[in-house]
Amino acid sequence: MQNYDIAIIGGGLAGLTQAILLGNQGWDVACIDRDTPQTQSDDNYDIRTTAISWGSRNLLKNANIWQDIEGRAECISDILILDEDSPVELEFNAADIDAEGFGWIVDNRDLRDVLFKHVQKNKNITHMTGQSVTSFEHNSDNVTVTLADNTQIKTKLVIGADGRNSLTRDHMNVKTWNRDYNQTALVCLINHDKPHNGLALEHFRTQGPFAVLPFTNDDNGTHRSAIVWTVEGGDAQSWMDCSIETFQTAIQTRCGDLFGSINVVGSRAAWPLNVVKAHTYVTDRMVIIAEAAHGMHPIAGQGLNMSLRDIAAITEILKDVSDPGNQALLQSYQNLRSRDNWSMVIATDKLNDLFGYDFFAVRALRRFGLHAVSRLPFAKKFFMKQAMGATGNLPQLIKEAA
Numbered sequence: 001m002q003n004y005d006i007a008i009i010g011g012g013l014a015g016l017t018q019a020i021l022l023g024n025q026g027w028d029v030a031c032i033d034r035d036t037p038q039t040q041s042d043d044n045y046d047i048r049t050t051a052i053s054w055g056s057r058n059l060l061k062n063a064n065i066w067q068d069i070e071g072r073a074e075c076i077s078d079i080l081i082l083d084e085d086s087p088v089e090l091e092f093n094a095a096d097i098d099a100e101g102f103g104w105i106v107d108n109r110d111l112r113d114v115l116f117k118h119v120q121k122n123k124n125i126t127h128m129t130g131q132s133v134t135s136f137e138h139n140s141d142n143v144t145v146t147l148a149d150n151t152q153i154k155t156k157l158v159i160g161a162d163g164r165n166s167l168t169r170d171h172m173n174v175k176t177w178n179r180d181y182n183q184t185a186l187v188c189l190i191n192h193d194k195p196h197n198g199l200a201l202e203h204f205r206t207q208g209p210f211a212v213l214p215f216t217n218d219d220n221g222t223h224r225s226a227i228v229w230t231v232e233g234g235d236a237q238s239w240m241d242c243s244i245e246t247f248q249t250a251i252q253t254r255c256g257d258l259f260g261s262i263n264v265v266g267s268r269a270a271w272p273l274n275v276v277k278a279h280t281y282v283t284d285r286m287v288i289i290a291e292a293a294h295g296m297h298p299i300a301g302q303g304l305n306m307s308l309r310d311i312a313a314i315t316e317i318l319k320d321v322s323d324p325g326n327q328a329l330l331q332s333y334q335n336l337r338s339r340d341n342w343s344m345v346i347a348t349d350k351l352n353d354l355f356g357y358d359f360f361a362v363r364a365l366r367r368f369g370l371h372a373v374s375r376l377p378f379a380k381k382f383f384m385k386q387a388m389g390a391t392g393n394l395p396q397l398i399k400e401a402a
């Protein structure tokens, strides 16, 4: 039986980041994932990009992680919002609020790679991979975690970062709110003739949003952007199976001439979309974070950003305490994070509904809303601060970088 202060179930982007922050704090941490780093580093495991908000960048800076990824991150300095065929446009420019940018686009493969390196070099972290966690048993002042090969570890605190279908959450008997959107996000990278100049395009359409996100130039200096194209669930497979020419033409049509002539680079991937929101996050010596607690629609690119706030909150709460499984401390994590996560889950859910309606009255309301926001400086400023992840009751590690 091996002993650890904290066992993190799930070594995805969230679990790895949590392990690094707690390892940096001096806790003896086991981070367990059913997949091996080789599998997770495979080129096709996760070809998505992530928009890391300004607040999330602060956390990664504070953990000394950002320094290793920033050379591969592209700044979003401009956001353009379009609604179906409406002529009304809404544009946000980071310079208007004297900000460097709203966020930075990173390739999940690059981020994962950097996180693996930090986990490897941190002597306080044991990375146990290629083994699923299968069960938990509660003793008086610890939890025994059993893996598929019957390895057992004893820990004072279990942190479930095991994704939307979390086994940890099931064991905790936590109820969830679920919704299947019957939508799929198709993702790929494109290269293009014209520079993107830091522009993120969000084109809301009834089938789902079409987003083009600025990405770094490739080694030859060719301009690149990332596509997140939401289609109706039933259409996804035909877009995955169609020829590259057909797929490319569809993307070109949706981009118009904003980026010049485009080419799809590498593979495409499909992510069916749903929401899973846990009603509570804490039981005896167990907590859930990230997608295990709140898997949301990617319409606003906020899923991992909200998870990083959870991670910051847990890290701050466990600073200088003797028992990481102390129930009152864990409860304070839930109190801090529950409302913020719930607001974002609801906001993304309703935003997707609002732009999904094709009724005249709803279209008119949307047009009015976009027009009003574009004319009201305080409303524009509010939305820009939201996009930066700079509003709300933020943990200190998110609020500012040391």
Ligand SMILES: Cc1cc2nc3c(=O)[nH]c(=O)nc-3n(C[C@H](O)[C@H](O)[C@H](O)COP(=O)(O)OP(=O)(O)OC[C@H]3O[C@@H](n4cnc5c(N)ncnc54)[C@H](O)[C@@H]3O)c2cc1C
Binding pocket: 009, 010, 011, 012, 013, 014, 015, 032, 033, 034, 035, 048, 049, 050, 051, 052, 131, 132, 133, 134, 161, 162, 163, 164, 166, 167, 185, 187, 228, 271, 289, 290, 291, 292, 298, 300, 301, 302, 303, 304, 305, 306, 307
């Ligand atoms: C199309 C799309 C675009 C997105 N864009 C953005 C964006 O721009 N900005 C943003 O902030 N967010 C974005 N997100 C959300 C973001 O990608 C996710 O929040 C993040 O990748 C999920 O991280 P996670 O670590 O919580 O979960 P996961 O990646 O699901 O990791 C869970 C881990 O747990 C492991 N696991 C599960 N069960 C067990 C078990 N029993 N034993 C051991 N291990 C187990 C799994 O192997 C996995 O590695 C996007 C999501 C989608 C779908």
